[in-house]
Amino acid sequence: MAALVDLIAVALLNVYAVVLIVLRARLYGARLYRPMLVNVALSFVPVVGALAAVAGLLFLAPALTALADLLQGVVPVILWGYLTLATLLWLLFFPNAIYLITELNFSHRGADDRVPLWFDIIQTLTLTLSGIMNAIASLLIVQSEFIVLIADPTGHGSGAPVFSWVFAGAVIVLGALGVYLGRYLRFNSWDVRHPASLVRKLAGHLREPGRALELGGxxxxxALLVALVYVPVFTLFYRALFE
Incomplete structure (x- = not known):
């Protein structure tokens, strides 16, 4: 029940972000900044993807169990093949959620903008928080899924397994890298279809003076910002659900 309430709260935060974006245009006669609306939708995709992966697993597991006698030795391969593919697809869109942090540059605001600064602050902050919470919610779902499948999470009282934290840390770092690629090299999730072009452009970018240090910073x-928010949230969720 608590997990459902949390998910609803995250969804409402996204709705609030959309409402503020639309109100900005309606109340102050400003141009509707459509890229923000697109970014809100894209940032929620990882949440939908994580839920879809769990739903697919709930459907697949009973079917594989029923066919276990006919598919001896093949069931684990099918199961982990599904999980690997679903996780990779989810990971491709995960940076879209963290990307909303970069909206805090107020690039949508003009010098002669009639919108009060206080409104743009709350509107952009809401947008950013919706992205962070989308990232946290989706990663929380996926990390919990792997814990349930690999280790018995109940009754130990020792916190989440180390392997799950390593997984979460790697995802957060890759997500931050994806944000950099999107903001500075204008890559999208679907550009992974052209890996050679991606590597070539990144290599050329990093050859510019100071770019490697900028990327690292x-x-x-x-990654530290997201991790510092994610760790206590997941810890509370884990204790409430499993301990």
Whole structure:
């Protein structure tokens, strides 16, 4: 029940962000900044993807159990193949949630903008928080899924397994890297279809003076921010659900 309430709260935060974006245009006669609306939708995709992966697993597991006698030795391969594919697809869109941190640059605001600064502050902050919470919610779902599948999480009282924290840490760092690639090299999740072009552009970018240091600083600071929010949230969730 608590997990459902949390998910509803995250969804409402996204709705609030959309409402503020639309109200900005309606109340002050400003241009509707459509890229923000697109970014809100994209940032919620990882949450939908994580829920879809769990739903698919709940459907697949009973079917594989029923066919266990016919598919001896193949069931684990199918199960882990599904999980690997679902996780990789989810990971491709995970940076879209963290990306909303970069909206705090107020690039949508003009010098002669009639919108009060206080409104843009709360609107942009809500947008950013919705992205962070989307990232946290989706990672929380996926990390919990792996814990349930790999280890018995109940009754130990020793916290989440170390392997799950390693997984979460790697995802957060990759997510921050994805944000950098999106903000500075304008890559999208679907550009992974052209890995050679991605590597070539990144290599050229890093050859520019100071870019490698900038990349390291960007990834480190963004990853630490998300981690410092995620760790206590997941710890509370884990204790409430499993201990």
């Amino acid at each position: 960007f990834v480190l600071t963004h």
